[in-house]
Amino acid sequence: MTFSESLLNQLAANxxxxxxxxxxxxxxSGRPSDAVRLVAVTKTAQVEWIRAFLQVAGSGPExxxxxxxxxxxxxxxxxxxxxxxxxxxxxxxxxxxxxxxxVAHCSLVHxxxxxxxxxxxxxxxxxxxxxxxxxxEVNVSGETQKHGFSPAELEARFESLVQNPHLDLQGLMTxxxxxxxxxxxxxxxxxxxxxxxxxxSRGIPGVHLPHLSMGMSGDFEAxxxxxxxxxxxxxxxxxxxxxxx
Ligand SMILES: *Cc1c(COP(=O)(O)O)cnc(C)c1O
Numbered sequence: 001m002t003f004s005e006s007l008l009n010q011l012a013a014n015x016x017x018x019x020x021x022x023x024x025x026x027x028x029s030g031r032p033s034d035a036v037r038l039v040a041v042t043k044t045a046q047v048e049w050i051r052a053f054l055q056v057a058g059s060g061p062e063x064x065x066x067x068x069x070x071x072x073x074x075x076x077x078x079x080x081x082x083x084x085x086x087x088x089x090x091x092x093x094x095x096x097x098x099x100x101x102x103v104a105h106c107s108l109v110h111x112x113x114x115x116x117x118x119x120x121x122x123x124x125x126x127x128x129x130x131x132x133x134x135x136x137e138v139n140v141s142g143e144t145q146k147h148g149f150s151p152a153e154l155e156a157r158f159e160s161l162v163q164n165p166h167l168d169l170q171g172l173m174t175x176x177x178x179x180x181x182x183x184x185x186x187x188x189x190x191x192x193x194x195x196x197x198x199x200x201s202r203g204i205p206g207v208h209l210p211h212l213s214m215g216m217s218g219d220f221e222a223x224x225x226x227x228x229x230x231x232x233x234x235x236x237x238x239x240x241x242x243x244x245x
Contacts, residue, residue: 006242007241008055010240011052011056011237011241015064029225031224035229036230038064041068042067045237047082050078051082065087068234069088090108094117108133109132118161132168136149136173137172140174141177162206175216185219189215212230217234217237
């Protein structure tokens with residue numbers, strides 16, 4: 001497959017800029033740059049852009065093979081169409097009647113937002129004889145339109161939420177309130193890290209919660225400074241794509 005020079009150049013420039021912003025945030029916060037992984041959110045990208053992106057991003061010292069989608073059907077169809085080496089991340093709301101798609105295609109489900117969904121995923125993963133890596137989505141900011149466990153609910157129910165043998169609970173995910181100023185997102189990110197630390201300090205065997213999925217195009221530097229290990233970046237990667245592409 002050949003892509004236009006202008007498409008490849010723009011994708012490479014966008015990726016380089018995101019990488020530089022990530023590195024700078026790691027430096028500022030004294031974290032090694034391999035402590036934070038880029039999940040490239042492809043929900044608004046055409047499949048041909050993704051193929052071109054994989055060509056520019058898939059080689060070199062830090063290949064990007066983590067792609068995120070917010071709709072399970074689109075994730076499943078793209079997973080069938082694109083190379084099997086891609087690790088697919090589901091980052092949007094999952095309905096219980098689509099857990100089969102998540103179990104079949106996802107490397108990590110970020111958006112597990114209810115106890116009933118946990119149980120449905122556990123049952124489906126058992127059927128598929130797989131242990132599915134997941135994060136619990138937390139509504140730290142308390143906005144009514146957001147999905148996710150409230151911090152209080154998570155703290156109250158945590159011991160029972162971790163009793164799902166076919167799920168591998170790897171951490172927490174949150175979305176900050178939409179705002180132009182990334183500093184307004186920082187308390188949400190800090191709140192998620194502090195919640196994680198409190199849950200880990202309970203010392204439940206096997207429960208380590210190493211991952212914090214937080215930060216998007218507009219605010220991922222603040223998220224990295226507050227401890228993000230996975231940043232979900234979409235629009236900054238697909239910016240200024242030439243119209244012919
Ligand atoms: C779309 C989306 C992102 C990426 O947002 P950008 O602002 O495009 O970087 C991250 N997380 C979730 C849950 C999303 O739906």
